[in-house]
Amino acid sequence: MTDTHNADDSTDADSKPKPDGGRVYHEPPETAPIAEGSAVERLRAAVPSGRRAVHYAVAIGVALLWLVPLVGLFMASVRPLDQIIQGWWNFDTFTVTFENYARAWTFQSGPMRQAMWNTAIVTVPSVLAVTLLGTMVAYPFARFDFPLKKWLFFLLIVVMAAPPELVAMGNYNTLRNTGLFDTYMGLILVHIGWGMGWVVMFLRNFLLGLPEELEEAARIDGASRYQIFKSIVLPYSAPALVSVAVIQFTWVWNSFFFPLVFMRSRENQLAPQVLPLMKGRLQIDWGLVAAGSVLTMIVPILLFVTLQRYYKQGMVAAVAD
Amino acid sequence: MTRISMRSVSKYFDGGDTVANYKLDMEVDDGEFVVFLGPSGCGKTTALRMIAGLEDPSDGEIYFDDDRVDGMPPADRNVAMVFQNYALYPHMTVRENIEYPLKVRGVPPEERDERVARVAELLHIEDQMDSDPGEISGGQRQRTSLARAIVREPSVFLLDEPLSNLDAKLRLEMRSELKRIQNELGITTVYVTHNQEEAMSMGDKIVVLNDGTIRQVAEPEELYERPRTTWVAKFIGSPPMNLFEGENRGGTVNLADGNTLPTPAESSSSTVSVGVRPEDIDVSTDAPDTDWTLPGTVKTVEPLGEYVLVNVEVGGSVVNVKVPQTEATAGDAVHLTFDPADAYLYDENGELVA
Numbered sequence A: 001m002t003d004t005h006n007a008d009d010s011t012d013a014d015s016k017p018k019p020d021g022g023r024v025y026h027e028p029p030e031t032a033p034i035a036e037g038s039a040v041e042r043l044r045a046a047v048p049s050g051r052r053a054v055h056y057a058v059a060i061g062v063a064l065l066w067l068v069p070l071v072g073l074f075m076a077s078v079r080p081l082d083q084i085i086q087g088w089w090n091f092d093t094f095t096v097t098f099e100n101y102a103r104a105w106t107f108q109s110g111p112m113r114q115a116m117w118n119t120a121i122v123t124v125p126s127v128l129a130v131t132l133l134g135t136m137v138a139y140p141f142a143r144f145d146f147p148l149k150k151w152l153f154f155l156l157i158v159v160m161a162a163p164p165e166l167v168a169m170g171n172y173n174t175l176r177n178t179g180l181f182d183t184y185m186g187l188i189l190v191h192i193g194w195g196m197g198w199v200v201m202f203l204r205n206f207l208l209g210l211p212e213e214l215e216e217a218a219r220i221d222g223a224s225r226y227q228i229f230k231s232i233v234l235p236y237s238a239p240a241l242v243s244v245a246v247i248q249f250t251w252v253w254n255s256f257f258f259p260l261v262f263m264r265s266r267e268n269q270l271a272p273q274v275l276p277l278m279k280g281r282l283q284i285d286w287g288l289v290a291a292g293s294v295l296t297m298i299v300p301i302l303l304f305v306t307l308q309r310y311y312k313q314g315m316v317a318a319v320a321d
Numbered sequence B: 001m002t003r004i005s006m007r008s009v010s011k012y013f014d015g016g017d018t019v020a021n022y023k024l025d026m027e028v029d030d031g032e033f034v035v036f037l038g039p040s041g042c043g044k045t046t047a048l049r050m051i052a053g054l055e056d057p058s059d060g061e062i063y064f065d066d067d068r069v070d071g072m073p074p075a076d077r078n079v080a081m082v083f084q085n086y087a088l089y090p091h092m093t094v095r096e097n098i099e100y101p102l103k104v105r106g107v108p109p110e111e112r113d114e115r116v117a118r119v120a121e122l123l124h125i126e127d128q129m130d131s132d133p134g135e136i137s138g139g140q141r142q143r144t145s146l147a148r149a150i151v152r153e154p155s156v157f158l159l160d161e162p163l164s165n166l167d168a169k170l171r172l173e174m175r176s177e178l179k180r181i182q183n184e185l186g187i188t189t190v191y192v193t194h195n196q197e198e199a200m201s202m203g204d205k206i207v208v209l210n211d212g213t214i215r216q217v218a219e220p221e222e223l224y225e226r227p228r229t230t231w232v233a234k235f236i237g238s239p240p241m242n243l244f245e246g247e248n249r250g251g252t253v254n255l256a257d258g259n260t261l262p263t264p265a266e267s268s269s270s271t272v273s274v275g276v277r278p279e280d281i282d283v284s285t286d287a288p289d290t291d292w293t294l295p296g297t298v299k300t301v302e303p304l305g306e307y308v309l310v311n312v313e314v315g316g317s318v319v320n321v322k323v324p325q326t327e328a329t330a331g332d333a334v335h336l337t338f339d340p341a342d343a344y345l346y347d348e349n350g351e352l353v354a
Helices: A002-011 A039-046 A048-076 A100-103 A114-141 A149-161 A165-177 A183-206 A210-220 A225-236 A238-252 A257-262 A271-277 A287-321 B044-052 B094-106 B109-122 B138-150 B168-186 B196-202 B219-226 B230-235
Strands: B002-013 B018-028 B033-036 B058-066 B079-082 B156-160 B189-193 B205-210 B212-219 B242-248 B250-253 B261-262 B273-278 B281-284 B294-304 B307-313 B317-324 B333-338 B345-346
Touching: A048 A100, A048 A287, A048 B079, A100 A287, A100 B250, A114 A149, A114 A183, A114 A225, A114 A271, A114 A287, A149 A183, A165 A183, A165 A257, A183 A238, A183 A257, A183 B044, A210 A225, A210 B079, A210 B094, A225 A238, A225 B094, A238 A287, A257 B094, A271 A287, B002 B044, B018 B044, B018 B212, B033 B044, B033 B196, B044 B079, B044 B189, B079 B138, B094 B109, B094 B138, B109 B138, B138 B168, B138 B345, B156 B168, B168 B196, B189 B196, B196 B219, B205 B219, B205 B230, B212 B219, B212 B230, B230 B242, B230 B273, B242 B261, B281 B317, B294 B317, B307 B333
Parallel strands: B033 B189, B033 B205, B079 B156, B156 B189
Antiparallel strands: B002 B018, B002 B058, B205 B212, B242 B250, B242 B273, B250 B261, B273 B345, B281 B333, B294 B307, B294 B333, B307 B317
């Protein structure tokens, strides 16, 4: 490869050889010389070698494993029941219909129209509160020294490791006693408390990477602690906050167990609670369930796709430290 | 304007296990450019941070004019600082960075704009004002961080190795630029560096630090001409001074390798060192008719263009010699000669006698 390049260069009109004891000096061209060879040769060079081909095959196989159920779900949601009852991969007849979506949207024992709105009412405040509070808790853990710091942080991690079933009973009683049972506020509070553990841990790791010099520069510039937090720490953490918000949003939005335990009345039901009701009594209405699932799923997916650039930045920085 | 005094300032870390600074006593006059010079880990940055207010002294007092400032937060001292890595706020544009100190101090927007425009012009960064710090070159970042420091007209200007991240050419350029700005504004300045060339070229006064304490305070010429101790002598100059240690025999010094030299001055110490700078030594192949000479063997010759550096082995140790040109090559037996007026004498404590 290198040999042919050199040979090319010396005959290239752009490079001007100058005699100097027999040495040839080169002037680099603006762009790399175009590779010689026919289309077939270039195509052959682009075909991966045996080892690499195996890697590709495995990677593509794993990707398909993830994709097939999603495709199936989508197929089931846009076709009439009699076409998918033998399996969505039967394409003897193929009709696209949005009837399933329309039925899910107005489903009698819990219309998605209502359920998704309810889910949003719970999710948005939970995410915003956890993100803001989490930063305010994570910053001191990352930067200051205070008594019991290690123990408090340990406690947070323990909470994070506990299964949700463990706290369900206690929270149920608390919500009952405070009159917050079956209210949005009650569920929001549970989600905030439950999310704090991992959010603080994640943001603390991210903030450890905040150069101390920046805060020192701001102190010398005359900023107060609060001004530093607001004008340096928060904007600096923006990518991490987006990551936290996206993950927390997905978690709260898709959460099934907490609403199941803490929400009772039909008009307060959240989308994941409605899905099992859709399967019917005698025969499972696959189309309806699929359409409801797609509707539920689509919100976090859209959010992720919109914010994925920031999300990736935040993840990389938080995990790298 | 402001005069800085440090009175017996010490700083200990790790509950006293680490002594970062010990009994620093010094004054920086109003409008003076003082350089803290020392090897890495000598405590020069800690000293600067104490003046800034980022660290509190464990002991001693710091005054700005007649006001005691140690214990005061940095914001109340009206100091400005430039950090080695510039410490620009990455999420703000160049303009917002420069504006920040004015903003947090509640300066009204019209005045802010005017002052930002003025420093931008002074530092020639008008064209970069709307760029992010990540998009501009190292030199421009340095200018931005300087602009942010001087925009609020501080009474004390502190610089922590501000040029060490720049390449050689830019460093020279920024050096004269910094000096120009300091002259123009007349702000009391403390500059920390381990680069003696920077120190010599910029400082009105140089404070040499080692092991957390002051070794010598002098103007650049004096520092070069009269290093107070053998440590300073070995630290200043590139390559540094050659020192020949030996026994004082009243008039002559018996070196460890058996050679003798006349003493350039009287001393009561039994062990003394004779020092000569590389640029004050001559290399010749013929034996000269003077006592101020030592025989040696050329080890290496480094032709550096501007001068030739000859490393000569004399009795087991290497002597550096700077000559305009030489015909000597490695392995030659040569004689090193020097003028007694260029020789220094240090006593057994390493302190300068003459």
